[in-house]
Amino acid sequence: MPNQPLPVLCCSPGTGHPLSATEAGELARVFKTLADPVRLRLLSLIASHADGEACVCELSSAFELTGPTISHHLRVLREAGLIDGERRGTWIYYRVRPEPLAQLPAMLVRAAPTAVSA
Amino acid sequence: MPNQPLPVLCCSPGTGHPLSATEAGELARVFKTLADPVRLRLLSLIASHADGEACVCELSSAFELTGPTISHHLRVLREAGLIDGERRGTWIYYRVRPEPLAQLPAMLVRAAPTAVSA
DNA sequence: ACCATGATTCGATAGTGGTCGAATGCCTGG
DNA sequence: CCAGGCATTCGACCACTATCGAATCATGGT
Numbered sequence: 001m002p003n004q005p006l007p008v009l010c011c012s013p014g015t016g017h018p019l020s021a022t023e024a025g026e027l028a029r030v031f032k033t034l035a036d037p038v039r040l041r042l043l044s045l046i047a048s049h050a051d052g053e054a055c056v057c058e059l060s061s062a063f064e065l066t067g068p069t070i071s072h073h074l075r076v077l078r079e080a081g082l083i084d085g086e087r088r089g090t091w092i093y094y095r096v097r098p099e100p101l102a103q104l105p106a107m108l109v110r111a112a113p114t115a116v117s118a
Numbered sequence: 119m120p121n122q123p124l125p126v127l128c129c130s131p132g133t134g135h136p137l138s139a140t141e142a143g144e145l146a147r148v149f150k151t152l153a154d155p156v157r158l159r160l161l162s163l164i165a166s167h168a169d170g171e172a173c174v175c176e177l178s179s180a181f182e183l184t185g186p187t188i189s190h191h192l193r194v195l196r197e198a199g200l201i202d203g204e205r206r207g208t209w210i211y212y213r214v215r216p217e218p219l220a221q222l223p224a225m226l227v228r229a230a231p232t233a234v235s236a
Numbered sequence: 237a238c239c240a241t242g243a244t245t246c247g248a249t250a251g252t253g254g255t256c257g258a259a260t261g262c263c264t265g266g
Numbered sequence: 267c268c269a270g271g272c273a274t275t276c277g278a279c280c281a282c283t284a285t286c287g288a289a290t291c292a293t294g295g296t
Contacts (some may be wrong), residue, residue, distance in 0.1 A: 011189035018163045018166040026157035027152075027237095028154055030153040032149075034146070034149040035146050035149035035150040035152075035154075036147075037146040038142075040142040041137050045136045047136075048266090056273060056274095057273090058271070061271095066255075066256060067273065068274075069254070070273090071273065071274050071275080072253095072255080073254085074274095080196075085158070087262085090272060091260090091273085092274095093294095104223075128244075154283095174244095180243095183284095183286090184285075185244085186243090186244075186245080186246090186285080189245080190244095190283090192243095193244085194283095203291085205292085206241055208293055210243065
């Protein structure tokens with residue numbers, strides 16, 4: 001199906017309805033979590049790290065921000081279920097939980113046959 | 119390639135680097151636009167409309183919000199390049215610009231082979 | 237020319253969120 | 267058990283934004 005006219009964010013899972021208020025609320029909550037450059041960089045830093053995990057000290061040193069601020073952003077990401085923290089001795093290591101992000105595009109774009117592939 | 123271990127948001131377009139500060143800033147700007155339930159519903163309402171366009175009066179009547187508030191959200195969407203408005207007589211019709219949303223998933227997920235397909 | 241209606245703009249207000257400094261928790265090493 | 271460092275929590279401050287009412291602009295009909 002190469003040319004469907006309406007590629008964009010139009011439907012709840014199977015149907016052709018627009019988003020309900022509650023669906024929109026949940027989606028917006030995810031986007032709100034991602035709507036901060038520091039959090040995006042934190043996520044990508046963790047994900048691009050060798051073992052898929054990074055300790056807070058490494059993450060902090062990548063920004064010109066205080067510890068509490070980094071901690072705040074990590075907390076937001078953690079409470080959104082996007083990352084997971086584990087203490088090992090002195091340090092705390094974070095790793096990305098792939099599932100919620102992986103299902104995001106599916107929620108967003110229902111049928112974008114042309115432009116997405118790249 | 120069925121099982122790559124790190125499916126998520128890790129890389130700038132071709133490389134293995136984490137997001138740069140400016141890349142993260144641009145991405146965050148898009149997410150911020152989408153991080154509101156009203157705007158998400160507006161987008162989906164427009165996209166799911168018969169001709170791919172909807173007039174403000176129809177959109178307004180779908181919410182329990184005042185005219186100025188809807189106008190504000192439409193303006194945010196318009197300035198983000200996600201929709202486009204055109205006046206025809208008394209009414210103003212909005213339609214979705216598919217491109218920016220279509221390229222979003224590609225920016226977000228670099229390789230999420232398993233979970234995305236659905 | 238005027239009025240009615242659709243939509244935006246303006247100004248003000250309340251709520252939210254990012255940031256910091258200080259204080260607290262938690263673990264390791266002496 | 268105490269000292270030191272990593273990380274979080276707490277409290278406060280500032281900026282931004284969602285929302286509204288009132289005013290303004292634009293169009294079409296009378």
